Amino acid sequence: MHTRLTRLLVPALLNTIALALAPAGAQAINPSQVSLIQPGMSRAQVEALIGQPFHQFHFVKEGVTTLTYEMPDAADRGEVFDVDVDATGHVVNATEAVEVIGHRARR
Secondary structure (H helix, E strand, C coil): CHHHHHHHHHHHHHHHHHHHHCCCCECCCCHHHHCCCCCCCEHHHHHHHHCECCEEEEECCCCEEEEEEEEECCCCEEEEEEEEEECCCEEEEEEEEEEEECCCCCC
16 A cells, blocks of 8 residues: 555655746747757757756766756646757757656646
């Protein structure tokens, strides 16, 4: 019983923390905005087009920062869109990553 309760509470707690820590300007994007992002664009151009990411992760060894945007849908599911930016601040890759269930990006 304890394990089952932990499996339910831990993800809910992590989502609540992540939402509280998301940048104030972060917003959910829609799929039509994904095609706007192209390799070679600057991070400033990306943020001007689709706003601030919900999360960003810096991979020191690779010299890349991944900006993560969320694309919710009406069924409380969605996809995560990742934009990889190199050390010079330019897009090297932009991909739809994974489907997320129990999506929380609605604002």
